[in-house]
Amino acid sequence: MSRPRATGAATTRCPTCAAPVLVQWVGHTAALKAVVDLTPLTPAQQTAAREPNRLVWCRFQAGPHSPPRLRWATPPHPPDCGHPHLAEHRCTAEPTTLF
Numbered sequence: 001m002s003r004p005r006a007t008g009a010a011t012t013r014c015p016t017c018a019a020p021v022l023v024q025w026v027g028h029t030a031a032l033k034a035v036v037d038l039t040p041l042t043p044a045q046q047t048a049a050r051e052p053n054r055l056v057w058c059r060f061q062a063g064p065h066s067p068p069r070l071r072w073a074t075p076p077h078p079p080d081c082g083h084p085h086l087a088e089h090r091c092t093a094e095p096t097t098l099f
């Protein structure tokens with residue numbers, strides 16, 4: 001029962017800056033790893049956070065006992081849909097190694 005599931009978001013910590021983040025593998029082939037901050041954004045903050053390489057995610061649950069899931073909150077997704085909207089995590093700590 002404790003095996004991690006392939007779907008659903010899990011709370012963990014960023015390995016670089018140790019900030020609490022929500023992580024989920026996205027897509028049928030789990031090709032994209034979504035790492036988002038836990039603090040919900042206001043609609044104005046979502047607009048400010050939208051950058052070409054930064055996504056905003058909508059955290060929703062299919063049911064009261066379902067694990068949280070992340071989906072893209074890109075337009076036409078309403079910025080005030082009622083679910084928390086979370087921005088892709090950006091490290092405040094500088095990585096020690098650049099690749």
Ligand SMILES: [Zn+2]
Nearest residue numbers: 058073081083
């Ligand atoms: Zn939403």
Ligand SMILES: [Zn+2]
Nearest residue numbers: 014016017091
């Ligand atoms: Zn980080």
